[in-house]
Every structure is written in structure tokens, then in C-alpha cells.
Amino acid sequence: MERKLLLEHIGVEGINTHDVYRKNGGYSAVEKALKTMSPDDVVEEVKKSGLRGRGGAGFPTGMKWSFIAKPEGVPRHFLCNADESEPGTFKDRYLMEKIPHLLIEGMILSSYALGCNQSYIYIRGEYMYVLQILEKAIAEAYANGWLGKNIKGSGFDLDLAVSTGAGAYICGEETALIESLEGKRGNPRIKPPFPAVKGLWDRPTVVNNVETIAAVVPIVNEGGDAYAQIGIGRSTGTKLISASGNVNKPGVYEITMGITVEEFIYSDKYLGGMKNGKKLKACVPGGSSVPILPHYLVCKTAAGEDRLMSYESLSDGGFATGSMLGSGGFIVYDEDQCIVRNTWNFSRFYHHESCGQCSPCREGTGWMEKVLHRLEYGHGKMEDIDLLWDIQRKIEGNTICPLGDAAAWPVAAAIRHFREEFEWHVKEPKLCMTKNYGLITEKTFETVKG
Amino acid sequence: MSQDNIQFPEPLLQEVARQIAKFPEGKQKSALLSVLHLAQAHFGYLSEPVMDYVARLLHILPIEVYEVATFYSMYDTKPAGKVKLEVCRTGPCMIEGAEKIVSYIENKLGIKDSETTADGIFTLKTVECLGACGYAPMLQAGEKFHEHLTEAKVDELIEQYRKNPVANYLGLENHGA
Numbered sequence: 001m002e003r004k005l006l007l008e009h010i011g012v013e014g015i016n017t018h019d020v021y022r023k024n025g026g027y028s029a030v031e032k033a034l035k036t037m038s039p040d041d042v043v044e045e046v047k048k049s050g051l052r053g054r055g056g057a058g059f060p061t062g063m064k065w066s067f068i069a070k071p072e073g074v075p076r077h078f079l080c081n082a083d084e085s086e087p088g089t090f091k092d093r094y095l096m097e098k099i100p101h102l103l104i105e106g107m108i109l110s111s112y113a114l115g116c117n118q119s120y121i122y123i124r125g126e127y128m129y130v131l132q133i134l135e136k137a138i139a140e141a142y143a144n145g146w147l148g149k150n151i152k153g154s155g156f157d158l159d160l161a162v163s164t165g166a167g168a169y170i171c172g173e174e175t176a177l178i179e180s181l182e183g184k185r186g187n188p189r190i191k192p193p194f195p196a197v198k199g200l201w202d203r204p205t206v207v208n209n210v211e212t213i214a215a216v217v218p219i220v221n222e223g224g225d226a227y228a229q230i231g232i233g234r235s236t237g238t239k240l241i242s243a244s245g246n247v248n249k250p251g252v253y254e255i256t257m258g259i260t261v262e263e264f265i266y267s268d269k270y271l272g273g274m275k276n277g278k279k280l281k282a283c284v285p286g287g288s289s290v291p292i293l294p295h296y297l298v299c300k301t302a303a304g305e306d307r308l309m310s311y312e313s314l315s316d317g318g319f320a321t322g323s324m325l326g327s328g329g330f331i332v333y334d335e336d337q338c339i340v341r342n343t344w345n346f347s348r349f350y351h352h353e354s355c356g357q358c359s360p361c362r363e364g365t366g367w368m369e370k371v372l373h374r375l376e377y378g379h380g381k382m383e384d385i386d387l388l389w390d391i392q393r394k395i396e397g398n399t400i401c402p403l404g405d406a407a408a409w410p411v412a413a414a415i416r417h418f419r420e421e422f423e424w425h426v427k428e429p430k431l432c433m434t435k436n437y438g439l440i441t442e443k444t445f446e447t448v449k450g
Numbered sequence: 451m452s453q454d455n456i457q458f459p460e461p462l463l464q465e466v467a468r469q470i471a472k473f474p475e476g477k478q479k480s481a482l483l484s485v486l487h488l489a490q491a492h493f494g495y496l497s498e499p500v501m502d503y504v505a506r507l508l509h510i511l512p513i514e515v516y517e518v519a520t521f522y523s524m525y526d527t528k529p530a531g532k533v534k535l536e537v538c539r540t541g542p543c544m545i546e547g548a549e550k551i552v553s554y555i556e557n558k559l560g561i562k563d564s565e566t567t568a569d570g571i572f573t574l575k576t577v578e579c580l581g582a583c584g585y586a587p588m589l590q591a592g593e594k595f596h597e598h599l600t601e602a603k604v605d606e607l608i609e610q611y612r613k614n615p616v617a618n619y620l621g622l623e624n625h626g627a
Contacts, residue, residue, distance in 0.1 A: 087540045087579040118474070125487065125524045126580050128593040161472035166483050166522035169578065183482035183514075185521040201477060244542035244583035251584045288541055288579075329583070331542050345541050349578050352523075 003230055005218040005238045006211070007254045010098050016133065018140035021101040027146055029220040030108050034154035037220075042113035046216060048224025050236035055081055055172070055209030056287060056327040058311050061216075067196040068114055069204040076204040078116040079181065080107060080213055082123040082130075083165055083172040087288035087349060088329025091240035092210035094252040096123075096130050100137035106213035107160055108146060109220055114206055117157050122177050125166040134162050169353035173401045174207040175199075176355065187355050188401035211240050232258030235310035239325070245283075245332035248272035261285070261307040261314075262299040265332065278334035281439055282418075285314050286326020288346050289406030291413030292339070293323050296442040319413065338436045339421050343414040344372035350407035361404040364395040368411055375422060378429030385422045389415055456503045462488060466507055479510050482518055486525055495526040523577065531566040531573035532615040535607075536590045539576040542583035551587045551599050552576055558608065571615045572608070592616075 004010075014020035021027070033042055047062030068076060080103065084092040096103055103121070111119045123131050138160055141147045149157045163181055165171045171180045175189035178200050199205020215237060219227045228236045235257040244250045247265065249272040255264065264270045265280070274280055283298045284290060301307050302321035307314065314325045333342070351365035368391050374380045392408035399405070415422060421437045458466065465488060469481040485504055486496060493500045501515040508515075519525045537543075537552050552563065555574055559567050566573045582588040585597035589607075596607060 084581050085579060088542055088583050090581040090583055093581050120472075124581070125483070125522070126590060128487075129595075163472065163480065164484050164487065166487065166518075167524035167577075168522050180483065181480055182477075183479035183508075183510075183518065185517055201474075242584060244586060245545060250586075284541075331583070333545065337545055342541055342545070345539075345544050349540050352578055355521075 002256060003238060004254050005227075005230070006095065006102065006214050006240065007099070007252075015099050016097075016101075016137070018101060018137070018144055021099070022144075025221075026101055027105055027144075029217045030105055030112075030146060031152065033109055033112055033220050034152055034156060039113045039115055042109060042216075042220060045219055045224035046113070049215075049219045049227035050224075050231075050234060051212065051215055051219060051227070052235075052311065053209060054211035054215065054239065054328070056086060056289075058325065061208065061212055064196070064208075065110075065114060065206060067194070068206055069197045070115070071204070074203055075118065076114060076116045077200045077206075078107070078111045078114050078119040079174075079177065079200065079205060079207045080119070080121040080210060081172060081174065081177055081207050082121050082127070082210050083169075083177060084127075084210070084327075085124055085169040085172050085353075086327045086329055087346070088244055088284060088331045089242050089287050089327040090244075091242045091252050091328060093127055093130055094242075095210060095214060095240065096127075097133055100134050101141065102214045102217055103134070103210055104137055104141050104146070104160065106216045108151070108158060109216045110206075110208065110213055111158050111160075112156055113216075116206075118159050119161075120181060120200075121160070121162045122171070122181050123162055123164055124171070125164050128164070131162050131164055138162065168355075169349075170355045170401070170403060173403065176401065177207060178205065185355070187357050188403075190400055230256060232308065232310050233312055235312060235325075239309070239328050241309070241328040241330050243271050243330045243332070245330075246275045246278060246334035246337070247332045248275050255309055257310045258308050258313075260299070261309060264309055264330075265299070271332070274332070274334055276334075278336065279439060280332065281335045281337055282333040282339065284323070284329070284331040284333075284410075286324045287329035288331070288349065289409055290324040290326040291319050291322070291409055292342075292417065293413075294417040294440055294442075297321055297417075319409070320416070323413070335439050336436055338376070338432075339414055339418040340372065340376045340425050340432075343411055344369065344376045346410045347372050347407065350403065354403060354407070358399040358404065360395045360398040361407065364391050364404070365407045367391055368407070372411075375425050376432075378425065378433050380422075380426045380429075382423065382426050384426070385415060385419065456493070456499050458488070458492060458507075462492060470508070478508050479514065482508060482510070482515065483522070486515070486519060490525060495529050497527075529566075532571050533591055533611045534573045534575055536575045536577045536580070538578070538580045538582065538586070538588050538590075540579040543579075543586040543588060546586035548587040551589070551601075551604060554601050554604055555608075558604070571612060 009024045051061045052058045168186045170176045171186040173188045176186040180186045195205040241253045266273045280295045284292050301316045311325045315322045347369040351369045354361045354365045356362045392411040395404045396408040425432045469484040470478045473480040496519045505512040505515045587599045588597040
């Protein structure tokens with residue numbers, strides 16, 4: 001059954017204001033929690049819900065919450081990661097812009113559950129107009145007694161403020177976000193200690209993504225068990241998907257986990273099929289860092305089963321024939337797109353965004369960009385393809401934070417599935433400047449290198 | 451810009467105080483990124499004297515400001531045009547024609563990426579993903595997102611900003627350097 005848990009009221013006129021949000025059932029979860037639930041009850045419902053982090057990693061939220069240290073007399077902090085910067089992802093902006101009080105309500109619930117009295121939303125600097133929307137909504141929430149001292153007579157105090165980044169993808173990594181919120185460069189920290197023990201100002205801290213926090217609202221309203229009934233297997237609930245690329249209806253969609261990828265791409269309810277009647281060439285289902293899938297692995301897994309929009313199904317086959325749900329940044333490529341160019345573009349992104357702390361990432365991302373550039377512009381050699389493979393392999397797993405992996409995976413997947421297109425660029429250096437390779441042929445997995 | 455001219459007017463000093471008040475006592479450095487945005491919007495760019503002023507406002511060392519100002523891509527440590535046209539160049543925008551939009555702007559304004567027009571109005575900058583992938587191609591001017599760009603839309607935008615070269619930022623008017 002189709003359920004909208006986050007965007008149900010998105011079409012209601014004025015839903016961005018407190019009064020309309022309230023009329024449509026807003027803040028009832030806060031009322032319920034403060035009146036009838038202990039903080040641990042809220043944590044318990046979130047655990048039961050099976051909610052997993054919506055920022056990309058998919059880590060169980062309830063478990064992450066249970067790690068927070070509670071030393072006597074030390075304040076704890078709850079932070080919202082609104083640094084949405086993964087190419088292909090724009091769902092958090094949509095949610096914050098259209099229905100800011102949902103995030104605020106989720107922040108109150110989560111802060112109550114974790115015993116935090118001072119919480120922050122860290123938003124990327126480029127979303128400055130969204131920051132203003134949030135600040136307005138926060139002021140309304142204070143004015144209506146949902147924030148501040150002794151919220152609705154419960155004895156629970158919460159102050160909530162928004163702080164800003166200034167253009168750095170790396171600040172979406174939670175320890176870089178914390179550094180940035182302390183007014184420093186966004187260099188990720190070495191873990192352990194994890195933020196749950198030493199986070200913001202060395203105090204116990206939990207960082208969650210915007211969508212994850214918003215999902216706590218329906219979980220508290222309807223109960224963790226009811227939430228867990230929605231979706232499929234360990235992919236419970238609904239997920240916001242940001243769809244872009246060569247499709248008829250790009251945009252933000254709230255889907256029930258477990259619908260088929262085929263339905264998502266081709267039905268009129270969702271993306272409405274490929275633009276201009278072109279053929280599907282490839283798809284990046286979870287933001288730029290997840291492995292790209294060739295057309296024959298998008299709607300079906302290597303085992304021939306329907307590919308579903310869920311954590312498990314999208315990663316079915318591992319990196320050999322699968323990918324990841326990631327942040328839900330769903331990028332669709334038609335037959336006219338060049339995989340080498342796209343891979344070069346993504347490598348340039350990661351090179352630009354590397355913080356420079358770890359040599360494999362700082363040097364490797366730039367090196368990959370350079371090699372991909374010469375391949376794309378017809379100056380590549382056959383050895384360059386193996387060289388790229390070698391560089392990405394030496395970045396992956398060898399850096400402080402996952403940006404190194406995020407830079408390596410798209411390159412590895414492109415070579416794994418589209419090697420013949422890379423080779424064509426070397427063999428046809430002139431032709432590749434005027435023409436695109438088109439669709440690749442389907443191959444059996446055994447012949448795929450790597 | 452000489453050292454003496456560097457002073458926020460009263461309303462901005464109040465805004466600085468509001469930013470600092472978001473954080474516990476002694477943690478005022480956390481307001482640094484916000485205050486740098488304010489400084490850039492007001493003074494046009496983050497010159498060394500401006501950064502030193504910010505350091506004094508927050509009671510931190512100048513080096514703490516320099517290292518932040520040079521890390522984040524939104525800060526300009528050199529003069530820029532009054533209106534920055536920041537065109538997203540990353541994957542989803544590229545496949546929807548961002549490169550053509552960049553060339554079109556380059557030809558129309560006679561500048562290349564990261565250059566400023568002779569009249570000091572426009573700076574063209576290609577930037578990484580701005581989170582508008584479904585509405586590509588797009589550019590940001592000040593805090594405003596302009597999506598589903600076409601050449602005709604770019605013409606309109608340039609016309610509009612040429613007449614009124616003000617890109618609002620934090621609700622402030624950016625008067626350029």
C-alpha cells in the first residue's frame with residue numbers, strides 16, 4: 001500500500017507555516033512524547049522501527065542513538081546534518097523548504113530522546129535562502145512554546161539554532177561537520193573517539209541527516225512497529241528519492257521501500273520513462289559515489305530477479321553487479337551519455353572536494369582526474385585504464401574518512417562495467433571527440449575484469 | 451580598503467551578536483563561518499584587513515580566520531564582481547547541458563571561468579553540485595537559485611542584473627568591493 005509519511009501534506013497551502021502545519025496534525029508527536037513517553041521509550045520506538053540513516057550510510061538510527069555516552073554533568077548535543085552535497089541529491093533542500101516544521105518537530109523528539117538541550121541544524125552555505133526559511137520556522141516554534149524552557153510544561157528544555165557551512169562537500173562527513181560547527185576547517189577527525197563519546201566541543205554528540213530526523217515524527221506518531229510494517233525486509237518505511245538525468249519527470253519522490261526500479265523509472269506515477277524515447281544506458285541509484293550500473297543491471301539483478309528500491313536489493317551482487325541506495329540520489333543516463341566523461345566529471349568533483357589531509361585522497365583524486373581527462377580528450381593510452389584501476393584501489397580504505405572511498409567507487413564501477421567504452425576512447429581518439437559510444441553490450445559477469 | 455574603514459554598521463554588529471549568542475559562552479568561534487558570510491556580503495570580499503577585523507570581533511587569532519576563509523569555496527579572498535554567476539558543472543547538470551550554458555555566458559560576457567567583467571558587475575564561476583540536479587541546468591546568483599536554464603533565460607537574467615547589479619545575500623545587499 002502506498003503511504004506518504006513525510007510529504008503527505010506537502011501540497012497543502014501554507015504548510016511551511018506553524019499554524020497550517022499544526023492544523024494538519026503537526027507537533028502531535030511532540031505532545032505525545034512529552035506527555036506519555038520517557039526519552040528511552042522514544043529510543044525504543046526508533047529501534048523497533050528499523051529506521052536506517054537516510055544520509056547515505058544506512059546505519060540503524062536507534063543503534064546509533066544508543067551509543068551516546070552519558071557522563072554525569074556533561075551536556076550532550078544533537079546535530080542535524082543539512083549539508084546535502086552529494087551530487088544527485090536534493091531531497092533535504094526540498095523537505096526543509098516546503099515543510100520546515102517537520103524537521104523541527106523531529107529535532108525536538110530526537111533531542112528529547114537523547115537528553116540534549118542545545119541542538120543545531122548545520123546547513124550548507126549555498127542553501128542560505130533555506131536557512132532563512134528554517135530560522136523563521138524556528139522563531140514560530142519558540143513563539144508557540146515548542147522550543148525554549150519547560151516545553152509545554154514537560155520540564156524539558158531545548159534551544160535550537162541553525163548554523164551555516166560555506167561550500168565544502170566534506171562537511172557532510174559528521175566529524176568534519178563538527179569541526180566546521182566549531183568554526184574550523186572541515187577536516188574529518190580520526191575515529192575513535194566517535195562523536196557519540198567526543199563530538200561537538202568534545203561533548204557526546206549525535207549527528208543525523210535531515211530525512212532521518214523527519215522520519216522520527218511518523219515513528220513516534222504511529223509507533224515503531226507500524227513503521228516497520230511499511231517497506232520490505234530491513235528496508236523499512238519510506239525513502240525520499242532525488243531523481244535527475246534523462247527522464248521525463250525528474251524531482252523528489254517519496255517512495256515506499258521495495259517498489260521495483262522498473263516501476264520507478266518507467267511508470268507515470270514516478271519518472272515517466274526516458275526523455276525523448278531514448279534508451280536507458282546506465283543509472284547511479286544513490287548519489288555520485290555509489291557504483292554506476294549498466295542498463296542490464298538496473299531493473300534486474302545479475303540473478304535475474306527484479307531490482308527493488310531498497311538497501312538490500314540495490315546492493316545485491318555486491319560491487320561486482322550491484323550498487324547502493326546511498327542518499328537516494330538517482331541519476332539516469334540515456335544512450336547519448338558518455339561514461340568516460342561522466343567519470344571524469346565525478347573525479348573532478350572529488351578532487352575539488354578532497355580536504356587534503358590524507359595523501360591517497362589528496363594526490364589520488366587529482367591523478368585520476370588527470371588520467372580521465374586525457375582519456376576523454378583522446379590522448380589516453382591503453383595502460384591508463386589499468387593505471388586508473390590501480391589508483392582507485394590504493395585510495396579505497398586508506399583514508400581517514402569515506403571521501404576516499406566515494407572517489408574510488410565510481411571510477412572502479414565505470415571500468416568494471418564500461419571497459420570497452422574506455423578502450424574505444426583509446427582506439428578512436430578522434431571519433432571519441434565527436435561521437436558517443438552509445439549502449440554497451442550485455443556481458444556475463446565472469447568476463448568482467450576486477 | 452584601509453584599516454579604518456573596516457567597521458560593521460550597528461545592525462550588522464547586532465547580527466554578529468545574534469550569531470554568537472547561538473553558542474555557549476566561550477564558544478564564539480563557532481560563529482566564524484556566519485560572520486565571514488556577513489563580512490563578505492558587506493565588504494565585497496575577505497581582504498586581510500577584513501579578516502583581521504573578524505578575528506577581533508570573535509576574539510580569536512587572525513590565522514584562525516585565514517585558514518577557514520581559504521578552506522571554504524564560497525569565500526572570496528580576492529575582489530569579485532557585484533553579481534557572481536555560479537553555474538553548477540557537476541554530473542547531473544552536465545548531462546543536461548551545463549557546459550553549453552557556461553560557454554554561452556562566456557561568449558556573451560566576454561569572460562572565462564573565474565573572471566570578472568571589465569565593468570565589475572559579473573563574475574562567472576563554475577561550481578560543484580548545488581543540490582538542484584532535478585532542475586538542471588542551473589546557476590546561483592547571490593542566494594537565489596535559477597533553474598531549468600536556457601539561453602533565453604540567461605539573457606533575461608543578465609539583463610536584469612545589469613540593470614540592478616544587486617545579489618541579495620543574507621538579506622543584505624552586496625555592493626561589491
